[in-house]
Amino acid sequence: MECTGRAGLRLPRALSLAVTGLCNLSCRHCLVEAGPRADPHHVPADAIRRIVGEFAALGGEELWLTGGEPLLHPQWLDILSACCRGPSLRTVGVQTNGALLGGAQVGALRALRFEGLRIQVSLDGSAPRTHDRVRGRGSFERTLDGVRRLVAAGLGGHISVAFTEMRHNMDDLPALLALVEALGVRRVVSGTLLAQGRAAKGELAPPTPAQYRALLSRYHADGRFQQLYAEHGEVAAIEWWKGRAEAGPDCCTLGEHPYVTADGTVYPCALCRVDELAVRGAFERPLAATLAEAMPPWSRLLEVKQRRHGSLRPCLECSGRLHCGGGCMGRAHAATGDLMAVEDRCELRKAVYGWREDDGPRAGRDPAAVLRPCARRSHPTR
Template sequence: MIAAAAAADVERALRDQHGRRIEYLRVSVTDRCNFRCVYCMPLAGLPWLPRETLLTDDEIVQVVRELAPLGLRRVRLTGGEPTLRPGLVDLVARLREVAAIEDLSLSTNGTRLAPIADDLRRAGLDRVNVSVDSLRPERIAELARRREPFDPIAALEAAQAAGLAPIKINVVVIAGRNDDELEMLAALTLDRPWHVRFIELMPVGELAEMEAATGRDPLALVVPSDDVLARLSAMGRTLGRPLQAGGAPARGNGPAAYHRFAGAAGSVGVITPMTHTYCGSCNRVRLTADGRLRTCLYGDHEVGLRDALRAGRPLGPLVHEALAGKPLEHALLTRRIGGLRALSEVGG
């Protein structure tokens, strides 16, 4: 009877106001980044958060420990660039000790991954997502607006050798900037067990402002996923129908729809924030580096956890408050900043 009541409490805690089960927490471990990607951060950067406002390792671990009994099962460490955080390997090891966490992953630009890949795996990291918007050194520098002695293939091979799996490669596709590399990037999956995901650009921030200032429509930078798949289908190998859950990469149940070339070791996927909404199945929330629980990556609804952490107050009531306000769709879809409906209108 007591066990049944506890299970019912957990079931209620797992759902937001729209009935979606929330089990995935993205934890930003730093606001700093060594890139200034054109679609992400202004060239001059942003004012860095004061060190005393950032969550400590103890506080991050405490958040995960308190959310795990509420149904948290997956944790992804992000940034900024998470490999810039001192003591990252130790933090991974501590999070791995939280018994309820089934999947512990890292999103990175890969520039500092190779030297620590083995240490991360030994500490308990399961897998990595690596951003690779180009395979060409000059173009990497152009898109990242930083020059780093960086070979993305070497970083990915180091992750594979360390036993981090599955390896997912994120490519933000920008018309006229890197869309001529789609086939080259997709070909990485033919003889490697890697999963390349092509992500529709969300034209916001400085990049959109730059386009608008020159009289161009920022939406023209978006390459719809249907166009991406059409090009991949013309590569001379059969591109299979979307893989069912059993054929998609193990671990993770994010928004990508996966396909596989005939005989390929890996898969290609598309993530479609602009043309095909997947918000209805959203199962995640984000913890910012300074302790705000944000319920939508592209929204502004958030609840602060840091003060409660430092005062020793329980986080459960604040988490419930946050989930009660989680929006049904991200801000681009609600036309607050353009998006799906605006794009469909442009298309006719």
């Protein structure tokens, strides 16, 4: 994909598009605070089809329909069918809590017969005690029923599980990988709790550095866990450990994966929801015009990213500074209101970079052991 010509920004390769603000659940960690009482903000189907077609014409490859709960949009199937059969997209994904995946819905998904279909189901544990604490009583069994229906319909290879790492469920990850294996699901992708939206109330807590170190110890000591992870896992702590010797200044997909809310506000990504970087009115004008308006502020953001990488004061003596570089700007701003701060997972990252395979968990490491730079590699869990 060609550069846009402004400070190295590129046209979007992927797009996350919220089709509704309504949800059947009121999850305690929801970033957008969706729920049954939320303003529906159902995006008109014609507007969705138009913007998706324009995105594909610009060279876009990957689309994610999200919400709220996208299956609550009254025309969700028509929208999804048009996205799969119309534009030349390689991947069309649906992000769902899975509780509404009844027989009719699963049958409709199977009938699409689109190889690039991806169904991302949110599952925050291997049992009700971890999942339902966040998403409500009975939600685990409803979600599991939906996943089983998808697998029975031959869609297991299209499913990924989205797991939010929290203090109360982090130790459940090995069991979740075993559950995914037993169900016949493709993979588990984790992301760490961000104290934004409903999670800002402080009722839930992120994992501790000790939990990250324990996970690494389990990974290195347990052959079965390693096998399950190799087949199904994509977890931040383990991916950071595996990529610790790599430079990561270009891992941020700034501008290459924007996020469009149900009211037509466009942000550079789903985590970097900064008002000064927002562009509004996406559903009332051509996508190219929206992106053209976004280029000046997003170019300045790119300059901030390049300036901050590895040069922030907490990074200077950190052995992971080349890989992390201060972490995600979106997370940093959400936690502190400052794009030039380190992200909220700084101590978790240090726990990973300081872990030693030869002697197990260790709180620190010789800061002189600077990690060598090497070729660029994409880390989805960064």
